[in-house]
Amino acid sequence: MTTQPPEPPPPDLKDWTWVLDRECPECGFDAGSVERQQIGDLLRQNTERWRKVLRGDEQALRTRPRPQTWSTTEYACHVRDVHRLYLERLHLMLHEDDPLFANWDQNVTAVEMRYDLADPAVVSQELAEAGLALADGFDAVEEHQWSRPGRRSDGASFTVESFARYLLHDPVHHLHDVT
Numbered sequence: 442m443t444t445q446p447p448e449p450p451p452p453d454l455k456d457w458t459w460v461l462d463r464e465c466p467e468c469g470f471d472a473g474s475v476e477r478q479q480i481g482d483l484l485r486q487n488t489e490r491w492r493k494v495l496r497g498d499e500q501a502l503r504t505r506p507r508p509q510t511w512s513t514t515e516y517a518c519h520v521r522d523v524h525r526l527y528l529e530r531l532h533l534m535l536h537e538d539d540p541l542f543a544n545w546d547q548n549v550t551a552v553e554m555r556y557d558l559a560d561p562a563v564v565s566q567e568l569a570e571a572g573l574a575l576a577d578g579f580d581a582v583e584e585h586q587w588s589r590p591g592r593r594s595d596g597a598s599f600t601v602e603s604f605a606r607y608l609l610h611d612p613v614h615h616l617h618d619v620t
Contacts, residue, residue, distance in 0.1 A: 446552045450509050458597050460610045468617035472606035477587055480605045481580040484524075487612045488572030491517055494619060495565035502561040511556070513619040517564045518556040519547055520612045524571035527608050531578050534591040534601050541592050572612070579605055 464471040475483065495502060495517055502513045511519065526545055533540040551557075587602040599607060 446555055446557050447505065448509065450511060450548065456595070456597070457610065458607060461603055461607055465610060465614060468610075468614040470610050470613045472610055475606050475609060477582075477602055477605065480609065481576040483609055484572055484576035484579065484612070487609075487616065488569055488576070490616055491520060491568055491572070491612065492565050494616070495561045495568075497561075499561055503557070503559075511551070514559050514561045514564055515551060515556040516615045516619050517561070517568055518554065518559050519551065520615055521564060521568040521571045522547075522550060522554070523608070523611050524568070524575045527604075528571070528575045528578050530591060530604070531575070531582075531601065534589050534599075534604065535582070535586055539590045539592060541594060544594050575608075 460470065460472050462473065464473075494513060497513070505512045505515075530540075530542050533542070582601055588600050590598060590600055591604060592598045
């Protein structure tokens with residue numbers, strides 16, 4: 442018998458690019474204070490914090506606090522997939538002229554990938570691999586590449602540097618969500 446995935450949270454329709462201009466009042470992350478040389482290390486530190494959180498009680502990690510709020514494991518799956526997606530987008534920005542990123546619906550991915558059934562230990566390992574690969578990707582950016590552009594389909598435009606700072610908010614904010 443196959444179980445149906447739980448309802449995903451309502452779509453997040455906010456334009457989170459404002460985090461590039463001011464501190465997030467919910468999690469306290471201040472993207473504007475991040476130096477580009479810190480990006481890889483900050484990703485590694487955040488990844489290690491996620492790994493510690495995912496060492497908790499498996500049942501608790503899989504339980505949603507409210508029906509429309511992801512469990513800790515579901516959030517960790519999301520962060521893992523954000524890291525994977527941003528590594529792809531980073532490569533596009535470094536190797537193509539002003540690429541337009543394909544749309545990504547996090548809720549569709551959560552349902553299709555069955556985040557609700559994920560094993561926290563496996564997710565921990567996958568998140569670590571994805572986070573460290575992304576950190577290494579940002580560490581390899583050369584000085585002249587930080588200003589290379591890329592765009593989302595909603596019109597938001599980034600440089601590699603603003604893209605990195607914008608990205609950092611996601612795993613930090615979601616770690617705040619689950620802790």
